Amino acid sequence: MSAPITQDVLTIPRKLPEGPINLVGLTRAQLRETLINAGTPEKQAKMRVGQIWQWIYQWGVRDFAEMTNLSKAYRAELAETFVIEVPEVVSKQVSADGTRKYLVRIAGGHEVEVVYIPEENRGTLCISSQVGCTLTCSFCHTGTQKLVRNLTAGEIIGQVMVARDDLGEWPERGAPKDETRLLSNIVLMGMGEPLYNFEGVRDAMQIAMDAEGIQLSRRRITLSTSGVVPEIAKTAEEIGCLLAVSFHATTDEVRDKLVPINKKWNIAELLDALRAYPRLSNSERITFEYVMLKDVNDSDADARRLVKLIQGIPAKINLIPFNEWPGAPYERSDWDRIQSFADIIHKAGYASPIRTPRGEDIMAACGQLKSATERARKSRKQIEAETRAG
Incomplete structure (x- = not known):
């Protein structure tokens, strides 16, 4: 068995939460074990898991009293021992383009940001997996916020549930199935x-x-990694x-600066x-994310090198115009430079869409996520000083 991957940060063990147990985020196996430990007869446990699971994840119910296919006595027992809780929405901002950014509070008072991007015939939710980030990618505003801790499974799926609450997308029990989804895709890019x-x-x-809950296909979920090989x-x-x-670079020298994890696992290993x-x-x-930085990684030579590197990998290349933020050490590539880069990739046979920046007016665009409350505590000079020091 291989050793677990660790981060270069000090991990402080957290105390187990006191009080009622939150059922949100438990796997089916964990839910079964938890119910049995609380007194549910083992022979009934599988059925009870299925019933509770549907109420929570298919219908969006948070109150045990509403779970009408369970006996009143059992519902009362559940309410004494368990809760169904999702992150608290602290604030919501809506961009001129319809993008929604939620600041949500989780256990310990920590805050993370979640972004919903409406598009024609689909809606994508960008969710977070950690409070802060340890990777310190030099072009990313989120990377200037130190890592605090990992989110629990409940805090991660809870972001999806919060967005469905806001979009009014929980179906009514017994209503005909509606294939039209406001939240149709998840990206782990927060x-x-x-x-x-x-x-x-x-x-x-x-x-x-x-299949008995939120029911998103695995092809509707995209996980974005910087390269934890x-x-x-x-x-x-x-x-x-x-x-x-x-990805963001075509040589180890440049990628070491843009995405420091490259020093641990270089381009060839990735x-x-x-x-x-x-x-x-x-x-x-596989989607290769490539942020376009003026005079850093946007030359025709970079485009040709990129095509050569990914040869043999079924891929598309998402070109991302850099989303600037206060104190950013880079500038967005000129439009004609981005277009020239895209043309070289396209002619080599790869899709090379140029991502339209969304939610820039509310700092919800790619690479801009960072707690609004933390930003409010700092002046522009402080942010710029931190960026230079980093």
Whole structure:
């Protein structure tokens, strides 16, 4: 058995929560064990898990009293021992383009941001996996916030539930199935590196994919990693979702500066792991995320090098115009430079969409996520000083 992947941070053990147990985020196996430990007869446990699971994840019910296919006595027992809780919405901002950004509070008073992006015939929710981030990618505003801790599976799936609350998307019990979904896709591209919180992310996404709950296909979920190489094969085997990789450079020299994790697992090691991923997970292709930074990684030579590097990998390349933030050390590439880069990739046979920045007016765009309350406590000069020091 391989050793677990760790982060270069001090981990302080947290006390187990006191009081009622929150059922949100428990896997089916964990829920069964928890119910049995609380007195549910073992012979009934499987059925009870199925019933409670549907109430929580299919109908969005938070009150045991509403679970009408359970006896009143059993509902009362559940209410004495358990709760059904999701993160608290502290604030919601709505962009001119319809993007919604939620600041949500979790256990310990910590806050993370969640972004909903409406598009034609679909809606994508960008969720976070950690409070802060340990990767310190130099172009990313989120990376200037220090890592506090991993989110639990309940706090991760809870973000999805909060968004469904706000969108009014829980179906009524007994209503005809509606295939039209406001929240149709999940991307793990918010705060944190998902593969440094593998178990929490895995359990949350298995809940999201469960056929008797939220019912999202694995092809509707995309996990974005900066390149935690040893966890990539596990992601294919235990989650099986689509994979995106924050690539952003075509030489180790440049990627070491932009994405420091490259010093641990370089481009060659990362590409070796990615070549096996579509086969292991039965996924169609890998998305390469590439932020366009003026005079840093946006030359025609970079585009040609990128095409050569990914040769043999079923892939598309998402070109992301850099979203600037106070004190950012980079500038967005000029539009004609981005277009020239995209043309080279397209002519080589790869899809190369240029991402339209969304939610910039509320700092909800890619790489901009950071607690609004923390930003409010700091002046522009403080943020710029931190960026230079980093």
